Amino acid sequence: MKHLSRFLLITMVVLGFTTVKAQNENNPWVIGIGVNAVDSYPANEDSPFRGFFKTDNYNILPSVSRISVGRYIGAGFSAELAGSINRIDNIDEMPVDDLTYYSVDAAGLYSFRNLISEDGWFDPFLGAGAGYTWLDEEGNFSANGTFGINFWMTDNIAFNIQTTYKHTIDDSAEGGFRHFQHVAGFKVAFGGTDTDGDGIYDDEDECPETPGLKEFNGCPDSDGDGIADKNDACPDVAGLAEFDGCPDTDGDGVPDPQDECPNVAGVKSLNGCPDSDGDGVKDSEDECPNVAGPVANNGCPWPDRDGDGVLDKDDQCPDVAGTAANNGCPEVTVEVINELNEYSKTILFDLGKSSIRKDSYDALDSIAEIMNEYPQTVFHIEGHTDSQGSDALNLRLSKERAASVKTYLVEQDGIDSSRITSEGYGETQPIATNKTAAGRQQNRRVEVSLEKNRDK
Structure with missing residues (x-):
């Protein structure tokens, strides 16, 4: 019961850290649950690293025997605190009475995942830290080095294998022995905030309060035209990128919001309205839409009643033929x-x-x-x-x-x-x-x- 209480204490310490409020990075917290195997033989001075994979020397407790909690720091670095329990029945291939094994370990880890592939599933890591190990009632500090691999099956769940070499500070003291601790289990990442529930965390979501699409960094595209609403001048009507998401119904190169005649092809200079006679006066305001005329005369040509080549507006004698030199009036001969x-x-x-x-x-x-x-x-x-x-x-x-x-x-x-x-x-x-x-x-x-x- 005393040993069980100690393990529960370690468990409470580890899990207590998960109540810390997550920061803004995606899934900064990771909980690990797994099985650990303790092997001292490859760490022996007389047989270093021999028999590393000789499972006969592994001390395994057939149940969940290790839990951990980790916190991402940044730039590939994270911190981890782990607690383990095991039963030791051999040390250096020598049988011993079943000794109860407990450990608490703290480590700094560095992930190589971003160097390989930022969104990849293969996530090798190295770590270094310190720990404290008990064999029955006796404890000893250790310096630890870790190598492991996380195989991310989803954004949040990974299968984890790792091994940690624990070098006890005083091997001559009771409870002190150099050993490897191998671990296999699962890690669950959590702590990211996704306010709008669109699967994109707020720190990467440019529209964190509105459900959107991954290709638009979490922003919606209501009209499905491939332009995010925040950049779409016409978010409710499918349009073209060249017009900032607005349509051009008549295909005249003038987007509908700026087109005064959106259903009839026109010219840009007249805000999308047609000018059949090309005189610069749009048809709707042209009193002579099929005959070119000046704007000043509402699109109609100026009259020349007397036919002398001088327009009535310039002709000082509009009813009598004259000459241009005499302002449309006849010359005195x-x-x-x-x-x-x-x-x-x-x-x-x-x-x-x-x-x-x-x-x-x-x-x-x-x-x-x-x-x-x-x-x-x-x-x-x-x-x-x-x-x-x-x-x-x-x-x-x-x-x-x-x-x-x-x-x-x-x-x-x-x-x-x-x-x-x-x-x-x-x-x-x-x-x-x-x-x-x-x-x-x-x-x-x-x-x-x-x-x-x-x-x-």
Whole structure:
């Protein structure tokens, strides 16, 4: 009973360590349960390592006789505390009375598994540590060295075999003897946290509170498009990687969330909407979807009512054919100027005055009609006299007569005043001799020219 109590004490010490709260690494805790065999013969100074596999020298208790608990530290290192019980009936091939064997051992272990294959099943390890062994009532400290192999059958369960050489500090003392302890059994790893139950531990789970897939480090892929929800801009609708998981229903290269016309193929520049005539105005806003036109005119071409090649928007005379150089208005030709001056020759004034005679009104009205045909043209009214009289008088009279013609055309015929200029030139620009009455009559005249040619 006394020996049993001692073993129970060792068991309680070992298992007590399993209540320590696990850290964040996957399955940091390992419990081992197995059978141990004690063999002193290969450790004898006279026969080192001979008969290592000679099972006749093994002392075995046919039951669970060793338990251990281990804690992963990091970088392949772990710590282990183990307790064993056995029955010794031979030492160095010499029979002895059945001696009760107890041991408590602490060791630091190093696993080579990560060097071979991080997720591999083959897990050899080395260890070193110290222990205390009792034979019946006598105990002795030992320095221990261990070699073993774990064969991982699952992520959590491994079949374990190992052997530990225990070199007692004082072999001459009772209870002291060098020996090997061979162990076979199972190890169970635990302690990892998997909050969402998806089989991926929290420390490796990028979405620890949402069940997910291993290939996405524990994150879900709700729409099954191969893109994890956390990286999927459209997690509930299957899409394409090039569009961050969003679909492109019409296949126009614009993902549906950005496509204003997701069911009709369009162009990127118009947010996925079509532009049948290619004028840069999407069909839904194009008043002429099959004819190219500018945006400013809602996709329709600008009209040219008079067909002169100058669009109505730029044509200052949209209903009269003209030239581009004259902003769509007709150009005044030499023939037109000649026609105006044929009428101007018939304009008569009261003698020595600037007042126009009534019988000249028809000629002025005809001049106004011609001017109205050229609404963008500025005309110049010239007043001239003969050489009779003083220069000053002639200059004044010519100015007043030219001004009188302008006034009539503006006030009576409605010509815009900005389209008529007037000037008097006196006797300075005769067109005939002033020595004869006929010549002087020709010099007393009003002429019409173009303002742009005034300097000429």
